[in-house]
Amino acid sequence: MxxxxxxxxxxxxxxxxxxxxxxxxxxxxxxxxxxxxxxxxxxGVGGFAGLFDASALRxxxxxxxxxxxxxxxxxxxxxxxxxxxxxxxxxxxxxxxxxxxxxxxxxxxxxxxxxxxxxxxxxxxxxxxxxxxxxxxxxxxxxxxxxxxxxxxxxxxxxxxxxxxxxxxxxxxVLGADLVRDGDAVIALSSSGLHSNGFSLVRHILSGAGLGYSDPAADLGATWGEALLEPTRLYTLPLLEVIERLPGAVHALSHVTGGGIAANLARVLPHGSWAEVDRATWTPDPVFRVLAEIAGTPIERTEGTWNLGIGFLAIVDGGQKDAVIAAVESQGIHAWQVGEVRLGAAPAGDFEQGAKGVDGGAVRLVGAYADGAR
CATH class of the missing domain: 3.30.1330.10 (PurM-like, N-terminal domain)
Incomplete structure (x- = not known):
């Protein structure tokens, strides 16, 4: 070089x-x-500051x-x-x-x-x-x-x-918790893998197992380094297209990053609401299952760290959920319903209540993950 x-x-x-x-x-x-x-x-390139013409905001x-x-x-x-x-x-x-x-x-x-x-x-x-x-x-x-x-x-x-x-x-x-209504559907958008969260845990697991990044990753068809560098899926244009195509259908969105599925969904639900995410609606991608097996831990123990196959969640009008799923899938991203939002007191049990300082809704994952491909 x-x-x-x-x-x-x-x-x-x-x-x-x-x-x-x-x-x-x-x-x-x-x-x-x-x-x-x-x-x-x-x-152009190389100035002390970039300039962007904001006239379109008029x-x-x-x-x-x-x-x-x-x-x-x-x-x-x-x-x-x-x-x-x-x-x-x-x-x-x-x-x-x-x-x-x-x-x-x-x-x-x-x-x-x-x-x-x-x-x-x-x-x-x-x-x-x-x-x-x-x-x-x-x-x-x-x-x-x-x-x-x-x-x-x-x-x-x-x-x-x-x-x-x-x-x-x-x-x-503006999308957000104030638009969420009782009976709204929670729609999952598939991830491309780990995205960019939980890599301190990944590195700890591989180091503890004596695995290097040039070693072949079982069931993943690549070396560990190649498999782990799978880039983060980009959702911006597909989601903007869905919002424009179906006005009023999307009430809130959650980017599933650090903290996992429950915490990030709770952030965009209103206080006094709750949702259960049904694990049986999908199978976590192989990279998550293999890493959990190497660590000798149930995959459920990683739910607060990894996205487990869900990169985004959309909270949408219950009557338009099928149209939203079809619109997302037409953009090349697999989508499916994982739950429903309810207003009122949550059932007894262990719920994630808000996150990142947001006094939001309550969320928990229930059931067992499906076996086999989604």
Whole structure:
């Protein structure tokens, strides 16, 4: 892998920071970043700030801006271990942009931040190319970013990624708990695997079993590294299409990330409501079952950590649930009903009550997971 030369007379280079490598990384990523730019993006790549023409917001009656920020977590350690960096960018966009669609907002633009121990231009370009490709797939302009070299703080092959995005939604079109009604159906949208959550547990399980990322993963048809780097599914455009196609059908959305299914669903239900998610309606993907078997733990013990095959949940009008499922499936994402929302006191039992500081509804998973494929 070619690297830019370091000037030995440059004191910053002597401290371990290679500005020439940073410049080369920018050159390598320019084309992929520009591919996300429509006429709303001004100034191109390399400015101190990205510019986005917000004139379209004049067409809104009362525009609200939605914003989200996140990272990818310890999944980056696997990308670094097997030297594969072209998918981690999609994970970042999935974690950031897909949080915006939860309120019904359309994403406008995103920025990224990469901190590394040493700028390796082609590695950085691979990461940003993945971010840009996923931005394009979600209708989001990548308007800027920063790559920071931190020698002495991070190892030469270490890096972390983070990002922030902004979207817009009409004030009277915001989705959320206040729209949820008694009898609403809870619809699951399938995940592509682990997405970007629970990797500290994954790494702990594999380390304890003496398994490396280059080892073959039983029943997964790949090495552990390849299987675990399956990128996060992107839900933004499919969900926006469903919202537009079926006005008023979708009442609330939940992105199933850290905390698992019950906690994330509870966040978007109103206080005084409850729902039971029926495990018998699906079979967790093989990666979850294999990891639980290696750990010697029932898969139910992982429900507060992994998505177990559900990447998003939609709370929809009960009379339109079949139409919503059909609309989601027409976008290439498997969908099915997992439960129903009820208002009033929850039955006796162990429910997850709200999460992340939200005084929301009560949720629990019931029954046993189905055997075989969904």
């Amino acid at each position: 070619a690297e830019s030369p370091t000037n030995p007379t440059d004191p910053y280079a002597a401290a371990g920071v290679d500005t020439a490598a940073g410049d080369l990384a920018v050159e390598l990523m320019k084309a992929s970043v520009r591919a996300t730019h429509g006429p709303e993006v001004l100034g 067409e809104f009656r009362r525009p609200l801006l939605a914003t989200s920020t996140d990272g990818v977590g310890t999944k980056v350690a696997i990308a670094q271990a097997i030297d594969k960096h072209d998918t981690i960018g999609q994970d970042l966009v999935g974690m950031v942009v897909d949080d915006i669609v939860v309120v019904g907002a359309k994403p406008l633009f995103m920025t990224d931040y990469i901190a590394c121990g040493k700028v390796v231009p082609h590695r950085i370009a691979d990461i940003v190319r993945g971010i840009a490709d996923a931005c394009a797939a979600t209708g989001t302009a990548l308007v800027g970013g920063e790559t920071a070299e931190h020698p002495g703080l991070l190892g030469p092959d270490d890096y972390d990624v983070a990002g922030a995005a902004t979207g817009a939604v009409e004030a009277d079109a």
